[in-house]
Amino acid sequence: MTSSGAADLGGLRQRPPSLPAGVPAQRAAAAAGGAWAREHGAPVLGPDPLAAAVAGDQVWVGGGFTYGVAAMASGTYQRVAHWDGTGWRRMGEGVDGTVHALAVHGGDVWAGGEFTVADGRVQALRLARWDGAAWHAVAGGVSDPERTYGTRVAALACDGRTLVVGGVFTRAGDVPAASLAALDLATGTWSDLGGGVASSWSSEPSEVRALALHGRTVWVGGRFDLAGGAGGVPCGGLAAVDLDTGAWTPAPGGGLTDDGTTGGVTALALDPATGALHVGGSFTRAGDVGAWNLAVLRDGRWSSLGDVSSYGGTSASVEALAVSGGRLFLGGGFTAVGGAAVEHLAQWDGAAWSGVGEGLDNVVRALAPVEGGGVVVLGDFGVSGTLRLEHGAVWTGTGWRTFGQGVLSDPYGGGTVSAVVPVGDGAYVGGLFDQAGHLPAGSVARWDGTGWDTMAGGVGAAISHGQVFAMLELDGDLYVAGRFDTAGGRVVRNIARWDGAAWHPLGDGLSDAAHALAAVGGKLYVGGTFALAGRVAAGHLACWDPAAQEWSAVGGAPTYDHDIRALEVVGDRWLVVGGTFQRFFAQGTTVVEGLWGLCLFDTAHEPSEDLLRGYHLLEGVSRYGAPGWVHALRVVGGDLYVGGWFDVAGIMALGERPSAGFPASNLAVWHFAGDGTWEGVGGGTDRQVQALAAVDGALVAAGWFATAGATGAARVARYDPGTRSWEPLGDGLGDGARGGSWALAVAHHPATGVWVGGEFPEAGGAPSANLARWGGPGPEGVSP
CATH class of the missing domain: 2.40.10 (Thrombin, subunit H)
Known part of the structure; x- marks a missing residue:
């Protein structure tokens, strides 16, 4: 069922003049080819x-x-x-x-x-x-047939010829092995590697905790005092074994001791440039050198790099060591190293100890060197200063880099992206978040294709975070609207302009939140819930002139009774206004009733004291008999698509031809450039539509839905006007650990593809924290 018409509110004309006509809808491509990019996962480890x-x-x-x-x-x-x-x-x-x-x-x-x-x-x-x-x-793994507890592999090392395995076990495959074994990778055969290790104080298997390869020699550290098995060479938790001969060399000076007893080794790191072996664990002496929990063995001699302590005592733990970029990195549970107050993560530059970044708030469990002088850092921590690094990150040598470049507002990937403006190789992203990748952010940031720019700190609010609902690029500047009090630390009110380097207010701003932006004739139109734009009475809709730097009302400035949520432009002249409104008020009196969430304004209209001059009726939408909600408007070819939350479209309560409308599930289209009729869109969606984008003559819809027409489509789908058919974008958006997901924004760039924002943890099965990209050049989709 279809319906047609629009009416001038002054003259009650059914259709406004000068609408563009005869604009053919571009035939969409036959397939929504592409894949979901994978760089914007939540920077969270389990x-x-x-x-x-x-x-x-x-x-x-x-x-x-x-x-x-x-x-x-x-x-x-x-x-x-x-x-x-x-x-x-x-x-x-x-x-x-x-x-x-x-x-x-x-x-x-x-x-x-x-x-x-x-x-x-x-x-x-x-x-x-x-x-x-x-x-x-x-090769059969490792085991202990006599015990049902404690058996494990705790350390591995490999040089391409031999895999060295350490832990707590008595067999490697079918070969007896005392907590240490070597696997010949060419033949798949095990050896006990010089008889393994043992402890004079116990018949239980000893423990190997750390391995370090140096050529064909492997250093073995753990809790044991015999190298070579029960009858082996005495050592104090550390010894070296030759992979080819099985011959052992104990650490000099009796190895490591702790108040007269054998010490334990938990971590080893070899400096490939000098051959120095750094040893961490639980001990107070290395040979005859006093050393709390950390020592270095160089050219057969022990030395201390400073004591590792916890609140002044020796009970600190060293869990991990790594050499990278000429520096030694130390991780564990401690409060000081060598007299320097550092917690859980420290670095030695050859002369002094220092912290890493702003430190970490809990124990570091593992370190691994990366190219460029940094380290992978894993552990129980959650933050470094104010930056969230939940359980893992990479220290690059100069700063932190997270696993995942998504945006979030809590340690577990929460947050919201409500607006996306693609630009260059990346996009401007706005919503509600305080971190973008590894950088603190203020609800708006720019992704340049490889990293984030936090745009001078973004927007803020006196209470909690600022929030961005809409963004638009105009004449090289970005306009950002929402609910916020500052931008880049500068006082603004709910709307601001970013010139690429700094933020600027738009006069005195808006008295309340703004939800929608559109540009016509070089001017910016803003819709929302505000009553004042600057000092001008606006009634939820206003116009900003960048040239004159001033606000003006739209038409005679009637007041909308509810929110404006969407704006779109038809023919570079006509402003389509959508939202949750039903009435126009003036001075507390109803002037028009029966708008049903949609109306049209002629921006070429000359200013007039007539309250409604320039306004035209459009057929609207309803939900359960009440006014529906219009969330999104988008022109594709000669058609205007309307998305939101409604079950009937095409309602006209006023004008020459009133209409009860027709069933439409959250999507409808007005063929303004053709015969002016309205109709549903491919069976619509099963839940509300939040955003729409034009993509190569097709329509991409995003929202809360799980199906589009009869097609399964998780929160985002593509509609081909030529074939009137739906196609999902891969597996769409997923719920992840959150248990729920929805899309709030969608935008397209011919070089980078379709960008989707909202509240979701995954796209196409891959982690994507509230921001995802489909198609275009870039990383391939996630593998199964």
Whole structure:
């Protein structure tokens, strides 16, 4: 069922003059080809990360996590995850127990820990290999037939020829092995590597906690005092073994001691430039040198780099060490190193200790060097100063870089993107958030294709955060509207202009929130809930003239009874106004009733004292018999598409031809350039539409819906006017750990694709924190 018409509120003409006619709708492409980009995941790691391995820009992470990674649903990442330099990838079904160690060489990643099954089906006793696509058992793994507790792999090292495995076990495959074994990768055979390690004080298996390769020699650290098995060479928690001969060399001076007893080693890091071995653990002496929990072995001699302490005592823990860029990085649970007050993460530059960034608020569990002098840092922490780094990040050497470049307002990926303006290789992004990737932000920021610009701090509010609802680029400047009091620290009221370097107010601003922007004839039209624009009575709709730097009313400035939520321009003249309104008021008196959420204003109209001169009626929408909500308006070809929350469209209560309308599920179209009729759009959507975009002659709709027409489409879909058919954009948006998702903004750029903003943790199955991009050049979609 269709309907037609519009009416001048003054003369009650059914159709306004001078609307563009005969504009053909461009035929849309046959397929919405593309994939979801993956760079904008939430910068959040799951709790209990314990191990990291790095190769180039690739990072593999292991631990005890099964939820919380990038705000994805529980079980998405099962104790292991792969960061490919842009986004997270699943490693199949992961493993069924905690991962304590990772090693990478070539295209293979080895994981060790407490698990017995990998990928949900592969028997892998505490050791498994990931080849990039699937998990494999590793030569029978490691075990202890006599014990049902404590068996684990705690350390791994690989040089491409040999995989060295340390932990707590008595067998490697079918070979007896005392907590240490070596696997020949060419033959797949195990050796006990010089008889392993043992403790004189216990018949239980000893523990190997750390390994460091230096050529074909491997340093072995842990809690033991015999190298070479029960009858081996005395040592104090540290010894070196030759991978080819199995010969042991104990650490000099009796190794490490703790108040007269054997000390324990928890971390090792070898400096490849000098050969110096840095040792961390629980001890008070290294050989004959006093050293609390940290020491360095260089050219066969021990020395101290300063004591690692916790509130003045020796109970501090050293959990991780790494050498990168000529610096030693130290992670654990401590409050001071070498007299310098640093908590949980510190760096040694060869002369002095210092903190890293603004420090971390909890224990660091793992470190791994990265190219350029930085380190991957994992642990129990949540913040560095005011910056959220939930359980993991990369210290680049000069600053923090998060895993994921999404926008968020809490540690778990919450936040809102309500407006997106694509520009260049990236986009301006506005909404409600206080962090963009690794940078504090004020609800608006620019993504340049590789990183974030926080635009001089963005917008703020006296109470809580400022919020951006709409953005528009005009004459090279960005106009931002919403609910905020400052921009870049400068006082503004709910609207501001960004010139690329600084923020500027628009006169005295707006008295309340603004929700919609449109540009006609070089002027900016603003809709919202405000009564005043500057000092001009506006009644929810106003015009800003950038040339004159002044506000003016629209027409005779009738007051809308409810919100204006959408604005669109037809033919560079006609301003379509949409929202939740039903009436025009003037001085408290109803002037017009029966607007049904839509009307039309002629911007070429000369100023007049006539309150309604220049306004025209449009057929509107309703929901359950009451006025419907119009959230979005978009012109595609010669058609105006209307999106929102309604079940009937085409209602005309006034004018020459009143109409009861026709069923329409949240979408309708006005063929203004054709015969002027209205109709539904491809069966509509099952829930409300929040945003619309024109994409190569097609329409992209975004909102709360799960289906468009009869097509499953998770929150975003593409409509082809030529075939009148819907197509999903891949798997759309997902709920992740949040349990709910919705899109609030959509925009298109021919070079970068379709940008979608809202409240969601994933797009196409990959982490995407409230911002996602479909199609165009860039990273491929997530793998299964």
